Amino acid sequence: MDSRAEVGAIDARALLTQAEKGASLWSDAGRRLAKNRLAVAGVVVLACVFVFAAIGPFASPYSYDGQDRENRFAPPSGAHWFGTDNLGRDLLVRTMVGGRVSLMVGLAATAVSLVIGVLYGATAGFVGGRLDQAMMRVVDVLYTLPFTIFAIILVTYSGQSIVLVFVAIGAVEWLTMARIVRGQIMSLREKEFVDAAVVMGLSRRRILLRHLIPNALGPIIVFVTLTVPRVMLLEAFLSYLGLGVQAPMSSWGSLIREGTLAMEEYPWLLIFPSLALSLTLFSLNFLGDGLRDALDPRSSKD
Amino acid sequence: MGGDMTASAERLLRVEGLRTSFHTREGVLRAVDDLSFTVDQGRTLGIVGESGSGKSVAMLSLLGLIPMPPGRIEGGRALFGGRDLLRCTARELRRVRGREISMIFQDPMTALNPFMTIGAQLTEPLTVHEGIGRRAARGRAIAALEEVGIQDAEERLRSYPHEFSGGMRQRVMIAMALITRPRLLIADEPTTALDVTVQAQILELIRRLQGELGMAVVLITHDLGVVAAVCEDVVVMYAGRALESASAVGLFAQPRHPYTSALLASLPTLRGRGAELYTIPGMPPDLTEPRAGCPFAPRCEHAAEICGASPVLEETAPGHWTACVRVQRGELPVEALRVAGEDEGLRAP
Amino acid sequence: MHMTRYVVRQLASFIPVLFVIITLTFFLVRLAPGGPFSSEKALSAEALAQINAHYNLDAPLWRQYVDYLAGLARGDLGPSMKQPSRSVSEWIAYKFPASLELGLYGLLFALCVGLPAGILAAWRPNTWTDQLPMALAMAGICIPNFVLGPLLVYVFSLRLQWLPVAQWDGFAHKILPAVTLGAVYAAYIARLSRAALLDVLSQDFIRTARAKGLSEPRVVLRHALRGGLQPVVSFLGPAAAGIITGSFVVENIFRVPGLGTEFVKAAMNRDYTMILGTVLFFAVLIMLFNLAVDVVQAWLDPRLRHG
Ligand SMILES: Nc1ncnc2c1ncn2[C@@H]1O[C@H](COP(=O)(O)OP(=O)(O)O)[C@@H](O)[C@H]1O
Ligand SMILES: [Mg+2]
Numbered sequence: 001m002d003s004r005a006e007v008g009a010i011d012a013r014a015l016l017t018q019a020e021k022g023a024s025l026w027s028d029a030g031r032r033l034a035k036n037r038l039a040v041a042g043v044v045v046l047a048c049v050f051v052f053a054a055i056g057p058f059a060s061p062y063s064y065d066g067q068d069r070e071n072r073f074a075p076p077s078g079a080h081w082f083g084t085d086n087l088g089r090d091l092l093v094r095t096m097v098g099g100r101v102s103l104m105v106g107l108a109a110t111a112v113s114l115v116i117g118v119l120y121g122a123t124a125g126f127v128g129g130r131l132d133q134a135m136m137r138v139v140d141v142l143y144t145l146p147f148t149i150f151a152i153i154l155v156t157y158s159g160q161s162i163v164l165v166f167v168a169i170g171a172v173e174w175l176t177m178a179r180i181v182r183g184q185i186m187s188l189r190e191k192e193f194v195d196a197a198v199v200m201g202l203s204r205r206r207i208l209l210r211h212l213i214p215n216a217l218g219p220i221i222v223f224v225t226l227t228v229p230r231v232m233l234l235e236a237f238l239s240y241l242g243l244g245v246q247a248p249m250s251s252w253g254s255l256i257r258e259g260t261l262a263m264e265e266y267p268w269l270l271i272f273p274s275l276a277l278s279l280t281l282f283s284l285n286f287l288g289d290g291l292r293d294a295l296d297p298r299s300s301k302d
Numbered sequence: 303m304g305g306d307m308t309a310s311a312e313r314l315l316r317v318e319g320l321r322t323s324f325h326t327r328e329g330v331l332r333a334v335d336d337l338s339f340t341v342d343q344g345r346t347l348g349i350v351g352e353s354g355s356g357k358s359v360a361m362l363s364l365l366g367l368i369p370m371p372p373g374r375i376e377g378g379r380a381l382f383g384g385r386d387l388l389r390c391t392a393r394e395l396r397r398v399r400g401r402e403i404s405m406i407f408q409d410p411m412t413a414l415n416p417f418m419t420i421g422a423q424l425t426e427p428l429t430v431h432e433g434i435g436r437r438a439a440r441g442r443a444i445a446a447l448e449e450v451g452i453q454d455a456e457e458r459l460r461s462y463p464h465e466f467s468g469g470m471r472q473r474v475m476i477a478m479a480l481i482t483r484p485r486l487l488i489a490d491e492p493t494t495a496l497d498v499t500v501q502a503q504i505l506e507l508i509r510r511l512q513g514e515l516g517m518a519v520v521l522i523t524h525d526l527g528v529v530a531a532v533c534e535d536v537v538v539m540y541a542g543r544a545l546e547s548a549s550a551v552g553l554f555a556q557p558r559h560p561y562t563s564a565l566l567a568s569l570p571t572l573r574g575r576g577a578e579l580y581t582i583p584g585m586p587p588d589l590t591e592p593r594a595g596c597p598f599a600p601r602c603e604h605a606a607e608i609c610g611a612s613p614v615l616e617e618t619a620p621g622h623w624t625a626c627v628r629v630q631r632g633e634l635p636v637e638a639l640r641v642a643g644e645d646e647g648l649r650a651p
Numbered sequence: 652m653h654m655t656r657y658v659v660r661q662l663a664s665f666i667p668v669l670f671v672i673i674t675l676t677f678f679l680v681r682l683a684p685g686g687p688f689s690s691e692k693a694l695s696a697e698a699l700a701q702i703n704a705h706y707n708l709d710a711p712l713w714r715q716y717v718d719y720l721a722g723l724a725r726g727d728l729g730p731s732m733k734q735p736s737r738s739v740s741e742w743i744a745y746k747f748p749a750s751l752e753l754g755l756y757g758l759l760f761a762l763c764v765g766l767p768a769g770i771l772a773a774w775r776p777n778t779w780t781d782q783l784p785m786a787l788a789m790a791g792i793c794i795p796n797f798v799l800g801p802l803l804v805y806v807f808s809l810r811l812q813w814l815p816v817a818q819w820d821g822f823a824h825k826i827l828p829a830v831t832l833g834a835v836y837a838a839y840i841a842r843l844s845r846a847a848l849l850d851v852l853s854q855d856f857i858r859t860a861r862a863k864g865l866s867e868p869r870v871v872l873r874h875a876l877r878g879g880l881q882p883v884v885s886f887l888g889p890a891a892a893g894i895i896t897g898s899f900v901v902e903n904i905f906r907v908p909g910l911g912t913e914f915v916k917a918a919m920n921r922d923y924t925m926i927l928g929t930v931l932f933f934a935v936l937i938m939l940f941n942l943a944v945d946v947v948q949a950w951l952d953p954r955l956r957h958g
Contacts, residue, residue: 400862404862462953
């Protein structure tokens with residue numbers, strides 16, 4: 001019917017302009033994110049944690065492995081803000097250095113999983129058909145493997161090298177990334193605005209650059225912000241079990257482990273590293289949630 | 303009807319100045335903007351308009367089914383059985399919904415709960431509103447299914463929606479809506495999602511049951527052909543407002559608003575075969591923009607400066623109300639609105 | 652019936668996956684430097700050779716692999732290399748019950764707290780009844796169990812003295828470990844069920860239910876919950892895997908005599924047979940749980956029941 005055909009044409013145009021809004025979608029998202037107080041607080045705290053971990057150790061008179069037998073288990077004071085541990089090492093500096101390890105592991109492993117996941121998922125999504133099915137079947141099978149258990153084995157056998165911790169963790173996390181990227185590509189390929197773009201005679205290149213990628217980027221960014229804390233948690237978990245970073249090097253997980261052993265009499269040894277880890281995890285998660293809300297055009301909260 | 307002084311005895315529903323808007327990120331979208339209409343007992347009112355003109359939102363507003371937020375009912379009255387539906391408490395409204403006013407929706411594929419059996423869904427209005435026992439409710443459910451022409455009703459009670467075709471599901475929806483014998487049925491584009499052959503059957507079913515049960519029907523559609531086939535009264539909506547309101551016979555005999563005539567002109571059945579179809583130029587207005595004057599003016603071939611003034615519905619012929627300032631002032635002879643070359647036309651039944 | 656066929660097919664598909672797992676683990680543990688007895692300096696070269704011969708460790712790798720598979724085919728997981736008082740199967744049978752109990756309590760806690768919290772939150776989105784449980788859920792996700800556990804011990808056992816410190820007998824001893832283990836899953840379940848419920852509540856058939864004049868509790872509990880439960884049910888698969896690995900830490904904190912502790916110990920000691928046996932056992936467990944989840948899923952959604 002004619003009236004319907006007309007309505008169809010209008011819809012196509014509306015959808016296209018909606019997709020063309022790609023660029024403004026990002027600035028809109030930025031504005032929405034700025035209005036989300038929790039997410040902004042997350043960004044601020046994260047910035048502080050980065051400075052704390054990256055620059056902090058240089059500003060401290062102590063070194064992370066400098067022992068002071070006279071000053072074992074000293075409670076927090078003007079000289080040692082976070083107190084000292086069983087060997088008289090300054091906990092503040094150890095927490096800062098531990099932060100370096102935790103953040104580095106988090107970012108590096110996420111980067112590894114991002115690269116593998118995006119390449120794998122995008123290939124499957126774009127090629128489609130048989131290859132896609134086979135590739136996704138592989139992911140399904142890998143999913144059923146108990147990866148954390150493998151990570152444990154890998155780490156115990158690797159001589160506890162940090163590099164292998166990255167690899168192990170990156171290998172655990174890329175599966176979900178691949179699924180998300182593939183799903184995005186598939187659904188975007190089917191979205192009406194791509195048809196509309198084709199109908200309007202846009203080139204494939206332009207469709208890819210102006211429509212598909214900007215639209216797929218949102219979920220990937222969100223996933224990355226939510227993967228970093230998960231990876232950090234996994235590293236902390238391994239270190240807590242005594243499998244990750246080895247003394248005298250520290251990471252938040254290993255510090256927490258040392259803290260629990262002495263928490264009855266010297267609770268600060270548990271409290272400060274736990275606070276550092278949880279605060280960072282909170283910030284990353286709030287930022288991730290905020291990004292998701294800001295980037296999701298469907299959520300119509302005021 | 304008790305409290306409603308202004309209504310004549312047979313008036314069932316009287317909506318006045320209904321305004322509903324959505325407060326979204328993009329701004330305030332005024333989906334229904336000062337809409338008035340009435341429904342008489344036992345009659346069928348058709349509400350026509352392009353998609354997005356606010357038909358569904360208007361009906362959902364009456365029953366308190368607008369999602370809030372972002373929706374907000376900004377004003378108006380909806381008198382029904384001596385109450386103003388827009389000012390009822392949630393509890394009072396629940397006693398109206400599904401008991402005195404039932405509603406069926408456009409897409410029968412999604413309107414039924416996929417996790418519940420047909421029987422459980424069908425008997426729900428009875429247990430909720432009439433508090434009758436399971437066995438009695440079952441009996442009524444079987445009768446209701448038979449009434450809408452579903453065979454093996456007893457067996458079908460145990461089926462799930464996905465085991466039915468679209469047309470069958472719409473029949474189930476109708477059975478469910480009518481099982482409490484409401485006084486008003488609101489059917490929101492009940493045939494839009496169905497095959498053409500099934501469409502006619504469903505319309506026929508609604509018409510038959512209306513006759514048998516003596517209820518009133520509000521039939522929402524974007525298809526003037528459906529109006530011609532089923533309705534006695536018509537309201538033409540555009541951009542959240544009523545532009546014209548008349549009996550179906552009157553409207554088809556002589557549209558008195560340029561928009562209505564343009565709609566009629568774009569109906570393929572009105573024209574000789576092979577003739578080029580007429581399309582209304584331009585697009586419906588952006589409802590988030592502030593607006594003044596006639597909403598159709600930018601697309602109206604008869605628009606003049608005067609159309610910058612906001613029109614209200616006025617009776618321009620007996621029983622025929624029009625919201626066009628130029629027609630109201632007699633500047634635009636209604637004969638000019640007849641589509642050239644239309645002779646046989648489309649007759650109301 | 653369709654479902655039985657499905658179950659059988661899934662069970663059959665486990666076999667190749669398990670094969671992959673065994674192979675990967677086998678070569679992973681053996682190719683890495685160090686062995687079960689390499690760190691025992693007291694052993695003379697002679698004694699070492701004898702022990703290696705005893706455990707078939709002197710055979711070529713492929714031979715060891717084939718022998719291991721042959722043993723598996725007979726249902727024999729072999730002897731534990733570092734704790735030879737029991738065979739691997741006996742160790743599993745001896746240590747697993749405590750882990751199972753802990754895991755079940757943890758899961759129970761997660762469901763009993765997470766689901767109601769999610770429903771409450773979805774009830775009135777963006778009000779305090781939504782924000783409070785969601786803030787708690789966020790805390791549950793951001794406070795790792797190895798922080799939460801010691802914290803709970805510190806507060807409830809050491810300071811308030813309400814609950815006994817680490818030990819493993821009687822219900823009172825199991826509360827803190829179960830809460831520690833389940834907290835993060837309670838948090839995820841709350842967030843998932845909230846999101847799923849909100850999604851279902853925006854669907855057409857909910858509008859139909861409301862148009863019938865149903866009360867809001869009835870709309871949510873009778874019409875929306877079933878659909879809203881689905882993501883929660885599918886989450887239980889990964890959750891079970893997570894609870895198993897999570898119990899490594901929780902058993903460690905609370906000195907639970909479970910299989911998780913055994914596994915970590917075995918990994919550190921290079922107890923080859925014990926590692927392989929427990930990995931295999933965990934893998935089968937996770938797969939069976941995932942299968943159970945699929946079946947529940949089909950039971951919840953009539954559309955999945957028939958082909
Ligand atoms: N929940 C909602 N949020 C925001 N806008 C809405 C919502 N529901 C409807 N609208 C808008 O209200 C207008 C009228 O819609 P509707 O009544 O569904 O039109 P129709 O006449 O096709 O039934 C449309 O512009 C639509 O986009
Ligand atoms: Mg509609």
